[in-house]
Amino acid sequence: MRGLEHRGLERAEGPIVVAPRRERAGYGELVAVYGRDGEPRLGRILDASDRRAAIQLFSGSAGVSLEDARVEYLGRPLTLRVGEGLLGRVFDGLGRPADGYPDIISSEKRDVNGRPLNPAARRYPRDFIQTGISAIDGMNTLIRGQKLPIFSGNGLPHNRLAAQIVRQARIIPKTEDRAASRGAGELAENQGGTEDESFAIVFAGMGIKNDVARFFIDSFERSGVLSRVVAFLSLADAPTIERLVTPKCALTAAEYLAFERGMHVLVVMTDMTNYCEALREVSAALGEVPSRKGYPGYLYSDLAALYERAGRIEGSPGSITQIPILSMPNDDISHPIPDLTGYITEGQIVLDRELFQKGVYPPVAGLPSLSRLMKDGIGPGMTRDDHRDLASQLFAAYARVRSVRNLAAIIGEEELSPLDKRYLRFGERFEAEFLAQGEDENRSIEQTLDLGWQMLAYLPREELVRLSPTMIEEHLPKNPREKEGGHVSFEGLAPVTRQGGATEA
Amino acid sequence: MSGAPQRAATPLVGRITRVAGPVVVAEGLGAAGLYDLVEVGEARLVGEIIRVDSGGATIQVYEENTGMRPGEPVISLGRPLSALLGPGLLGSIYDGIQRPLVELKAVSGAFLEPGVKGERLDPERSWRFEPALRPGDPVGPGSLVGRVRETELVEHRILAPPDAARGHVAFVAEAGEYRISDVVVRIEPDRDAAGGLRTEIALAQEWPLRRPRPVARRLAPDEPLITGLRVIDVLFPLSKGGAAAVPGGFGTGKTMTQHAIAKWCDADIIVYVGCGERGNEMTDVLVEFPKLVDPRSGRSLMERTILIANTSNMPVAAREVSIYTGITLAEYYRDMGYAVAVMADSTSRWAEALRELSGRLEEMPAEEGFPAYLPSRLAEFYERGGRVETLGGGIGSVSIIGAVSPPGGDFSEPVTQHTKRFIRCFWALDRELANARHYPAISWTDSYSEYAEELGSWWDRVDPDWRKVRVRALELLKREQKLQDIVRLIGPDALPDEQRLVLIVAEMLKAGFLQQSSFDEVDKYCAPTKEVLLLRAIMEFHRRALASIKSGTPLPRIVELPLRERLSRLKSEVPNERPEDIRAVEREIGAAFDELDRLYGKEVLR
C-alpha cells in the first residue's frame, strides 16, 4: 500500500527524525522514510501535532538528508501477516521474510502491538510442564501459559538450558490417568498435546550473534521440530532500534497461533537485555528524563506489554508460554533489567556463576530462583502429593547450607557442629546429584522427587519440620545416609541463621 | 439519569492539536474545567482534562490511542470523572476507570479494544428496595433512605448523598423492585437550604473520583483489623481505619500477603486494586474467591469483594486513576457503616504512572524523575483511609494496605520513603527470608506498627495474654538477633546454655509461629485465640526451660524433648475450632519440665 508522500525533514538525530506534517498522520502509525539511496527506512510516529511529526526510525537516520528525504505516511500501525504458513519460516527483526522465500500467503494481518488482554478473559494456568530438569520440575515448576525468564550472565549456559527445555518439555497426563496407563509404554505426550499439530515454537533473537541463532536452529532441527518453529531474527549486525519491534512480531505470531489456531506455543526471546538497551538509546535520543541507570521510567510498562502477552484465554485451547532470556549486566540481579523483569514475570530461573565454575550443569541457583505458578500446578492429582512440602523442605535446608558455608569460611569447617557438617554434606550432594544432570538427561517427575528425598536422607529426621511425619514415613529412604555424619548431638541445634535465611558473605 | 449530579452539562466540542501517547492537547475547550471528563477523538475514548492553559487543554487518555490524529474532535462533558455508586458493585471486576471487564469481554472479546463501552452497573436489573423513611421525616446528607440486599452477605444501605439538600421527605417509594436510576426519595428542602443541592435520590449516585467523600468526624483507630496472619495480628497489628505499607523486592510475597488478608481479614467489604500488576493474579482472585468460604459468615468471599484491575499492560493513565476509583468505592461502603479494607497492589506502579505522565507533560522532575508532588499525592491517598463517624451518624472505616515495589528491593527509594511518612504500620518483606521460603517473609527486625499501643485495650478485653506474650516474643527475637551476630563470628559453641536456649526457642518461634503458609489447609487462616495460644505455649516452653537450666538441667535434655518439634507443628495440626488442644500441650510442657526439674533440679523454680 502506498501512502501520502512528502519531501524534506526538519531535523534528523540518531533514530529520531522530525518531519513537517502536512497530512493526517496518526500517533503510533507507520512511516517510511526514503533517503537518496531510495531504500525505505521504517519508523513510527511518536508525537503528532498540527505542524510536525516526530518519527522514530527502526534503523538509524544515516543516509537521510534533510532536503531530499521523502516521508511516506502509511496510515496504519506496523502489522504482521499471519497464517499457518508462518510455521517453519525465518523472518527479520521487522517481520519480513529472511529465508529467501516470499511473503506467506495470507490476507490476514495483525497489528504487532497487540491489545491488552482483558484480565476477566484469562484462564488461570495450571498445567504442569515436565522439562525433565530436576532444578526446574522439582523446585521451580514450569506451567503452561507461564512467563518464566532465565536470568543469566555472560558465558553461562542459558542457551543450552533453554534448548534443553524446548527439547524435553512434555505435558504429562494427570496422576490418575498416569496410574491407569502405567506400564503401557509411552506416557508422555508431546509438549503440544496429543496431536503434534497443536504445538509451535516461536523464537525471537535480538542483538544476538549469528552463531547463537545457529545453535538454536540446529537444536530445533536435531529434535525434529524445525517445521514447527517461527523465527524472528534481529542479529547483532542489524540496526539496534529494529530490536524494539522483534519481540512484538514474535508475540503477534504467537498470539495468532495460540489463540486463533489453538496451539500451545513456547516462545523463547533472547536477549532481553539487548532489547532494553535499544529502548534506552531511543529514550536518550528523545531527551527524556531518565530513571535508574539511564533507562526510561516506562521500562516497566514497556516490558510488561511484552511479558503479559503470555497466558491462556477463555474460548481457546491454546497457550503462550514465554521463556525470555536476559543477561544480567555484571551478574547484578538488582540491575533494572532483571529487577523489572522479575517484577513482571511469574518467577525466574537464575543461573549462578559459582555453581557453573564448580562444574554444575544446569547451574540453577537454588534460592533466588522461583516459580510463582508452581503453587497451582503441583501436588495431588497433578504431580505428586509430597511435591510442595518436599520442595519447601529442600529450599529451607539449602538456605541453611548457605549460612553454614558462610560460618565455615570464618571459623573453619573443623569447628562446625556435627549437624552443620551434615548440612554441608547435604549441600554438596544436593548440588552434585540433584541440581546437576546431563544435557540430554531427561528425568521424570517421579525420578526428580525421589531424588529429592534421597538428598533429605543426608539430614537428621528431626530437621525435616516442613514435612509431615506421615510423608516422611512414606517417602524418606529407609536406609538413611545419615549414618555418615555421625550421631546428631544437640550442639547443632543452635542455628546460625539470621532470620532463618542465608547471609551474604 | 436522574441520580446524576445536577451541574449543568453542556457538551463542549474542541479539536486535537497534538497527540503524544496518552497525552493529548486540544484547542477550543476554554470553558471546560480541570478534571472534566472528555471523549477524545473519533473513537470517543475516555479522557480527563489535567491542565488548562493558554496552549489549550491537556488531556490524559485512558484508553490505547494509536492512530489518533490532530484535527479529530474532543467533547467535554462538563462534569468530572466519577464513579457510579449503587447496588451491584460487589462481586464485580472493573478496570481503572470503572469499566466493567466482564461486560467488555462480551463486546470486544478477550482483548480490550479502545473505545468499547459498558454499563458500570446494570441499568435494567431490579433490586428489592425497603424504605427506611416516611413522608415528612427529616432527611439530609448521609441519612439512611432505605435498604437493598446486595448479596446474601451484605445489606446495601441507600443513603442520601453528601450533596443532598437538607429538608423533609416529600416522597418515598414503597417497598418493591426498582432499578438503579429510579428515584426512591424526593426531598422538600428546608427554606434556608442552599441552592443547587440534590433533591432526588435514586438507588445509584455519581461521585467524583478525586474528591474524598465527607465525614462527620474522624475517630481513633482502636479496633484491630484481624487478618488471620499471626506475625501481623500479634506482632505488627493493623487497626480498622489504619494504613499499612508492604514493601518488598520482586517475589518476596506482597501479593500473597494481600491476597491472604483480602481472604481472611474481618472487614465487611474488600476492595482489591490490582494497579499495574499481573493479569493472572486478578484471574486468580476471580477464580478462587467465589469458591472460598468466609470463616465468619459461611458465605462466598466474592460476595464482599470488588476488584479493580488495571494490569501492567493496560493503559498507564487509567492506572493512575485506578486507586482513586478503588478508594471512592471503599468510602461509599464506609459511609454505610461498614469496615472496608482496600488493597493496592502496587502503589509503586501507580507512582510510576504519575512519573510517566509527568514526563510527558514536561514537568520539572524531582527525585528519580518522580514529580515534586508525589509525596502530596501519596498523603492525599492514605488520608482517605481512617475510622470515622459518618454523616449519618454511624461508624465506618477504610483500612488501606499498599504494596510498595522498590527498585532493586532498596527501601531508601522515594516511594518507600515518602509512603513511610503517611502510614503507621510497616511490614517489611525480607529477601533472605523469602529465599529461604520463610513465608510470610515479614521481617521482625525491620517491621513496626504504631497501632500496637492503641490496640492494647481492645485485646485486654478479648485476650489479656496478647500484650504479655507479644512483648516477650519481640524481646526474645531481638536478643536472638544480637546473639546471631556473635554466632556468625565464633559459632554457637561458645555461648552459655541460657543463650543457646534463646537461639533454640527463636527457631521454634520461626517454624511454629511466624511461618504461615498460604497453602496449608489448616494454617492459612489462624483465629485470634489460636494466635495468642500458640505464642503463649512457645513462650511458656521458654520460661520453663530457662528455669530448668538455671536449676541444673543440662540443655541437651531439653532439646531432646519431643515437645519441641510438636510445638513447631501445632499450627497445622490444631484447627481453629479446637484451641483447648493447645492448652493441653501447654499442660504437657508443665509436666515435662516438672519431670526434668525433679530429675536434675537442685531446687524447683517456677
Ligand SMILES: Nc1ncnc2c1ncn2[C@@H]1O[C@H](COP(=O)(O)OP(=O)(O)OP(=O)(O)O)[C@@H](O)[C@H]1O
Ligand atoms: N504466605 C505465603 N505462603 C506461601 N507461599 C508464599 C507466601 N508468600 C509468598 N509465597 C511464595 O512467593 C511467591 C511470590 O509471592 P508474591 O507473588 O506475593 O510476590 P510479590 O512480592 O507480590 O512479587 P512482585 O513484586 O513481583 O509482584 C509466591 O508465588 C509463593 O510461591
Ligand SMILES: [Mg+2]
Ligand atoms: Mg506481586
